[in-house]
Amino acid sequence: MSRIPPALLYLTVFNPTLRPTNTTVAPEDEEDAEEQAHVLFYTARERAVSRDKILRQVGLAKALINFAGMFDPLAVCDNVHSQSRRMVMLSPEPDFWIHACVELAKTPKQVTPKRKDPKSKGKEPAPKPDITYDYHDGSVGDLSLRSHLLKGYELFKLLHGSFSSILLSLGQQALELQLERFFTVWGWKWDMEEDTFSSHLGIPLHPLHRSLTPMLDEFVSRLPYNATSFMINNSLLIPSTALASSSYAAVLPGHIATRIPPPPPPLMHSEASSSAATVVPLEETEVTLPHSSEPGTKSPAKSSEPDSNKTFMPGMNIDMKHLKWSWPGYLTFGKSKSSSPSIPTTPVATDVVSPQPQAITKPSLSTEIKADEDIKDTPQLVAPAVDVDTESLQDAISSEHPHSTRTTPPSLPSIEPSPASIPLPLDDDLAFPASEEQQDRESNKSSPDQTPASPQEEQTVDDPQDNEPSSEQQQIETLPVEAADSGPHIPTTPPLLYLPTTVHLATEDAPTMTRKMKVWHVTRNATTFALVVDLEHSQDELPMLSHIATLFDDVELTVESEESKTLEASIPTLSKILEPKDKHIISTGHYTLSPPQNGFTSRSEHFFNGQQILRGDLDAQEVFSRGQNPQHWYISKKGLGSNEAGEAVEGEAYMEIARKESTLTDAGNALAGVIRRFAET
Template sequence: MSRIPPSLLYLTIYNPTLKPATLHPDDEDAEEVAHILFHTAREHAVSRDRILRQVGLAKALVNFSEMFNAGVPCENVHSQARRMIMLSPEPNFWIHACYELAKTPRPPPSTSKSKESSKSKSKGKEKEQPSRPAVLYDYHDGSLHDEALRTHFQRGYEDFKLLHGSFTSVLSSLGQEALELQLERFFTIWAWKWDIQDEDFGTHLGVPLHPLHDRLTPLLEEFSSKLPHELMTFALIPPYVIPPRTPRYPAALVRYVLSRIPPPPTPVARNNSSGPSPPPVAPAVSSKPPAPASTKLESKADESATASTILGMPALPPMNLGLDMKNLKWTWPGYLTFGKSNAGSKTSTTPQTPSAGTVVTPPTPSVADPPSTTAQEGLHPEAAAKDGSTKRETLEVDTASLLEAISTESMGSHTRAASPAPSTLSRSTQLPESSGKPAGEGASAGPSAASSPVHEQGQGGEPESGAPQPGPMQQPPWSGGTGESAPRPAREFLRAIVHLASESDPLATEKKRVLHLTHRGCTVAIVVDIDHTLDVEKAADAAVEAIESMTRVIEDDKQQSKEQQIPSATKILQPKDRYVLVTDDGYTTSSPPRFDSRSEHLYDAQQLLHSAHDVQEVFSRGQNPQHWSVARRGLSLGAGAGAAGGEEGGEAYMEVARKEATLTDVDNALAGAVRRCAARV
């Protein structure tokens, strides 16, 4: 049977110390309603009585647990089908959520056909069908982890605090109604966008450090030295962070700037100078010389074309299934050219610029010309040139103007076809080699027009359907003229307003301005005061220089890794140990770069390490597969609490996939990983 993933049932935020503005003697629940600041549920409409029961249950659980252990409130409650969590991020403010565990429906019970048949025979009449039994479920207790839920809700509170301020500060400055409005706007979207099963253990722990942060941090410090001392700086290369040596900002600020980084520009494939490749269909008028032996079908087509030309009807080319309507050329009589070419006069030496949507055709010969010559000139120009009896007059065409007219003939349509390249145009619209123009001018006219911005296309040389194609004035200023688009120059900061708390009072927040600049996939962020006097232009230039230096370090490391010796087959086939380390500053470093494990052993080990039982190490081994899982805390892995003389807050988590590994091997592997990480930090 299919497994139904865990889901949120309801989420509420309340404060039991709030009082209603006015008391109504008829409303007994007015005081309880005033405690509720926010509520959302999976059902779209929930009655007030049900909301009060849910909040009342959370209050009762908290009060009951404090009776046995004063000062330690209830944090979570387990049941067979649900998991409740209570979190108090600020004094008197509570976040309460209820989740339903993952479940699998049980198969329906089998019914005995013999019993049913005997009952129907004894009664002699049909009975009504029994009601369908209710579906029973088997719930999976390991689908939700208390530590993961608490971490998720703590981050949600920090994100709200970063954007709006703490609950206490908003309530004291703006009032209860403004706080309820801000909570509804933020947590309604936040509560339902989180996919529990989509988050791995490494993402749950924190923001990962860049693998080369030990070499990139000095470059960031050099950039920070050019700014005032009171400013905070950090760099981001998604999904990694390059922190300074002494970070003074919360992790929520890093996640917020990561969400604001603009995506890289999508490269647009453009035409080469030679134009797009012709479609694999037979052209209406072939540019190759005709075959020496012609079939009866071709001769009949020539005779019909000759007869139609004599009678004044347009000469149709031979029809085939691969007819190209773009290159189809109609030969009209002289009196239907509307003054563009006179049948009895010579061709004008001054080329005329054709209008949009007009196809230039060679001049129609006079009536006195032989019919055979007229047919040959109308359908097969090369065949006529091969015949020495009649020579065609050379038509001079302004190729640049012609190509410009053809390329813009369908401007304004939402799906514009690609303009034909000079090589795919009919021979009557191409500039002959015997033209009177210089060779340099005639050679440069075609490619320059073919490489114009009008020929911008999508992937694969085909126009993108369903979206308007940009015209000549719509080309972005940072796009190059070649097939690849040049990176957009980034010399301007993006700005945002955040609320940061002071170190002395975490509930008192102050507005700050965040300036971040993205260039070549790297982002540099600066946190300044609202009324700062920073020279933004100089700071932007210095940020771009710092990004360029960081990019060179990363490219050099990639080049060195490519030049390394190829590992042996034993190292490739042997499963590698995976680990993730949490530094004292709250960042993570892992091997491989993305630690995407979802093992329940790691979540259980983390809960034991954070419990009040003073656990330092946890070793466990699974049954299928038989992988070792080990966790350890109290490591000095950064300039955090351990360096300041307090308790060391570093943690290490490792998975060993070698079946023959013993407990001693696992302990040595973890010690080696911690040693290497401490050397880099």
């Protein structure tokens, strides 16, 4: 049958030194009132619990504590084991106790009912099968339970203050209210089945913290005031020297990590440019086109269209009835008088302005072509007459491949369209005049015996320098082209911003007396910088955001360079890839260290038992154990060797070896190699 995970039965906080505040109590109820005044908080899995049951459970915990203190005043009753439960007592502050009762994991089993007595007469109802449970003694560890309770207390202390400070400043009723608001939610979010062995060892350190911590200390040392700082990079802590020596080093970084807002969706380059642009009404905008004959003419506003009619092509307000293509006899599609395609006598314009996309918020450059009456009044730009050898061009066209779809003569310069837009045929009024260099090139290519152009085809052109657009006009016209030719969208990093968080911190001299402090933190990508200052500290005195951005750049550059070196030096072979990976974790004080590719997420009870033995009274230094299925080695070791000065390094190392062919000697050598590399780095 299915296994039922361990679960919390009840959680309580009490203080045996408290006295009832109500003096109008009957003499027979004084004892119960005094016992009830000791209980500051209580919650249970049962929805309704009587007062007598609460007092009995709290009274049992107080009796166990007093009984253990009779033999040794310094020895504290930490936990009590039974067949189905674990009772844990923790005293985070003098006279204050946190008591939790946990039910062990269990597996239900059915008991076969007894057979009926053959001598019995009549029909009796079949008895229901009795359900009993097999409890798993190693499903929870005493140290992990105590560590989780202590972590909950430290978090409450960080958010609200210590029990003693609240009781002195606000009173018992305020303390009971804050305890209920916090521990009710915290207690029933506790999932013991999901707790890993590494979760209660400490906060994971960054593998490069020894090279990044001096960089952070040097940055904070330039501040004109004393402050504690730390950084978080990819959920890994980079502590400063001041944080490592503080009393809140184990809980503050974890709380700030939960306050970091999720990263916003990256701004694309086009969105950033459009958001920064200023929208100007088209009716009030006067745009001078370099192709128009009258400077200062206003660009007509675009006709408003519903959103449902919008397509991926930009809107064009063109009068198709009166539009002049100015390509006589070229795109006639076989309806011209001559059998051979006629060649235009004017070269194609080499500079075409692409239509403005709708996404750009600059004023639109699309113009509505007026009627013939308005066009006649406007002087038009005409191209010069160019002598072209028609017979040579016709021969060149006829010599093309029979399946070729090319319509532009080879001798004419081909126009490369913009990658963002396809040029549309424009009217002569919107075409640039041909340059003098192009006219000379076309004249040199023409034959001397070419027939001169007819008088009707002779036209005059103004000086092209007179019609060159100004710098402001070029900027207006090139805006749509630049936005369209910008290529792939480049994510834009959001601007840096300080975010405040108020916490309650204590000092080493008075760990039970807390005061309000403020933590300012800045996040960019996966890196966060946090600075702990006084509550009255002004934001104007914080480091400049540009300096923090430089610090982020230095940290990210260091991390990337070290990762590239590690990747180049550790290229695995095929046998290494297929070989099971060994996993290890090192605990030093409030922090843990494990390779990122290690992925130490073990829940094996071998590690919990090994840790219990190392921290017990047996004075054990190493614990080796091996499982049966799978046959892995589990090693626990106390002490991390010695440093350069010859001093012993305190800490613990835990390692899991997945190779079943490994011997005890191989397991010891592997752990010794891990500790040696830790000491070298």
